[in-house]
Amino acid sequence: MTATDTLLPEGAKDGVRRIDVDLLVVGAGPAGLYAAYYAGFRGLRTAIVDSLPEAGGQVTALYPEKMVYDVAGFPGIKGRDLVAGLVEQAARFGPVYVLGERAEHLTDEAGRRPRAGDRLVVTTDKGTRISTGAVVITGGIGTFTPRPLPGGAEWEGRGLTYVVKELSAHAGQDVVIVGGGDSAVDWALALDGLAASVTLVHRRKHFRAHAASVADMERGSTVLVTDAQVDSLEGNDRLHTVHVKGKDGAVTPYKAQSVIAALGFTADIGPLETWGIDIVDRKIMVDTAMRTSVPGVYSAGDITEYPGKVRLIAVGFGEAATAVNNAATYLDPDQPLFPGHSSDDPAGIGATAPA
Amino acid sequence: MPYVIGAECIDTTDMSCVEECPVDCIYEGDRKLYINPKECIDCGACEPVCPVEAIAQDRRVSDDNEPHVADNRRFFVEVLPGRDAPLGSPGGASKVGKIGVDTELVAEQP
Numbered sequence: 001m002t003a004t005d006t007l008l009p010e011g012a013k014d015g016v017r018r019i020d021v022d023l024l025v026v027g028a029g030p031a032g033l034y035a036a037y038y039a040g041f042r043g044l045r046t047a048i049v050d051s052l053p054e055a056g057g058q059v060t061a062l063y064p065e066k067m068v069y070d071v072a073g074f075p076g077i078k079g080r081d082l083v084a085g086l087v088e089q090a091a092r093f094g095p096v097y098v099l100g101e102r103a104e105h106l107t108d109e110a111g112r113r114p115r116a117g118d119r120l121v122v123t124t125d126k127g128t129r130i131s132t133g134a135v136v137i138t139g140g141i142g143t144f145t146p147r148p149l150p151g152g153a154e155w156e157g158r159g160l161t162y163v164v165k166e167l168s169a170h171a172g173q174d175v176v177i178v179g180g181g182d183s184a185v186d187w188a189l190a191l192d193g194l195a196a197s198v199t200l201v202h203r204r205k206h207f208r209a210h211a212a213s214v215a216d217m218e219r220g221s222t223v224l225v226t227d228a229q230v231d232s233l234e235g236n237d238r239l240h241t242v243h244v245k246g247k248d249g250a251v252t253p254y255k256a257q258s259v260i261a262a263l264g265f266t267a268d269i270g271p272l273e274t275w276g277i278d279i280v281d282r283k284i285m286v287d288t289a290m291r292t293s294v295p296g297v298y299s300a301g302d303i304t305e306y307p308g309k310v311r312l313i314a315v316g317f318g319e320a321a322t323a324v325n326n327a328a329t330y331l332d333p334d335q336p337l338f339p340g341h342s343s344d345d346p347a348g349i350g351a352t353a354p355a
Numbered sequence: 356m357p358y359v360i361g362a363e364c365i366d367t368t369d370m371s372c373v374e375e376c377p378v379d380c381i382y383e384g385d386r387k388l389y390i391n392p393k394e395c396i397d398c399g400a401c402e403p404v405c406p407v408e409a410i411a412q413d414r415r416v417s418d419d420n421e422p423h424v425a426d427n428r429r430f431f432v433e434v435l436p437g438r439d440a441p442l443g444s445p446g447g448a449s450k451v452g453k454i455g456v457d458t459e460l461v462a463e464q465p
Binding site for chain 1: 378379444
C-alpha cells in the first residue's frame, strides 16, 4: 500500500456512495485537517467528513477573518489562511473529503455495535457509507447547523436557502440576504450584478463582516436595509415578497424570489452521543493515547476531555498526531508508534508525492 | 477565558448576544443576561453586537465589572432563589428558557 492509492468514492449501483479507507476523520476543523495530514504521512488511506460545506470547522464558520496569534511558528495568522495551509498540507496525501454531510451512525459492518478489531462503518445523513479501520473524532463543539430564519420553515426549497451552493442559481433573481456577518456580505458582493437585485437586511447598523468587504458592498448596488428584520415571507408556490420590519415597526415589502438567511450557526454534539462512546458534558473522554471508550475510535482537539485539558488549536494539533499514530498501531500492531521524522521522509513518499 | 456580561446589561437585556451565540450559552435571568463560563467557547461573536457594550473577555473587563466575572459563574454554580439545585451546564439556554431570577449582586442593584 502506498499513500497515493487513496480510493476515490465509488458510485455504487444502489446509489449509495461508498468509501473504503483505513482511517476516517470526523470533523474538518484544524485538528481534523492536521489528523488527515498525519494519517497520510503514516501511509493510511484517509477520508474526512464534516457537516459544513467547507473545511475549517469553527474557524471558517465563526471567525475566518480573526487573527490567531498562538499557533506555533506563526507570529500571527488569519483564520482562513491557517485553514488554507492545513488543507494544502493534507492535500499531499489526497484525503477523500465528504463535506456537507453529517456523520450520523457508527456500527460494525453488520450494523451492530462494534467490537475490538471490527471494521467500522460510519454512515452520514446523506446516506454515504464509509467503511474504515479506525476513526478519529475531531468534532470540536459539534456539528453546525444554520440558525433558522424565524417563520421561514415552510419556505425552504421554495425560495429560502441558508447556504449559497451555486451563485448561478440566483442569477436574474431579486435576492434578499439576511444577516450582517462575513457570509452575508460576501454573498451580497458575489451576487451584485449577477442577480437582478440584491437587498441586504440586517438588524443592526454595524456589520460584523470584514470592514473592507463592507466598504466594497457599500460602493456596489446592494440595497442596505439596517435596523430591520424579516417580518414575514409571502408567495404562492414560490416566494415572491419579503416583508421587512424596521425598528419603528413599519413593514416594507421587497420583491424577492430568493431569500438567503446568513444568520450564523449553532453547534450541537448531536449524533455523536449515540455512538456508545464515553461523553461527559458534551466532551469525549480520552486517555493519554487519545483512545475513546470504543476500540478503534480515537479523538482529538476541542471535543476531548481529560485532567489538565487546555482547549487551544496548538494542543489540538498535538492530540491529532497522538491520536493518528496510536490509531496506526491499532490498525497494524507491527507498525511503530513513532512515525519517524517528516524531514527524513520515512514513509518514502516525498519523491513521488505531488509538490 | 470565557466572555462575561457586565453591569451595563442590567435592565437592558437586549438579547442580541443570545442570537449570535453559536453554542447558545447566554442565559436570561430577570434583569440581566449571564454567560455560562463552562459552555462559552470564547469565539467573541457576542461582544460587538451588544448595544450597551456590556460584554468583554474575562481578562479584559473594566475594573467596575470585575465582580461580574465571578458573578456570571455564580449564576450557574450556586442555587438561585426559588430553585432547589444549581443550573449547572444545561447545554443550551433555549432548552431551559428564561430563568427569571438573578444573582444577589444583580438583584441588589437599584
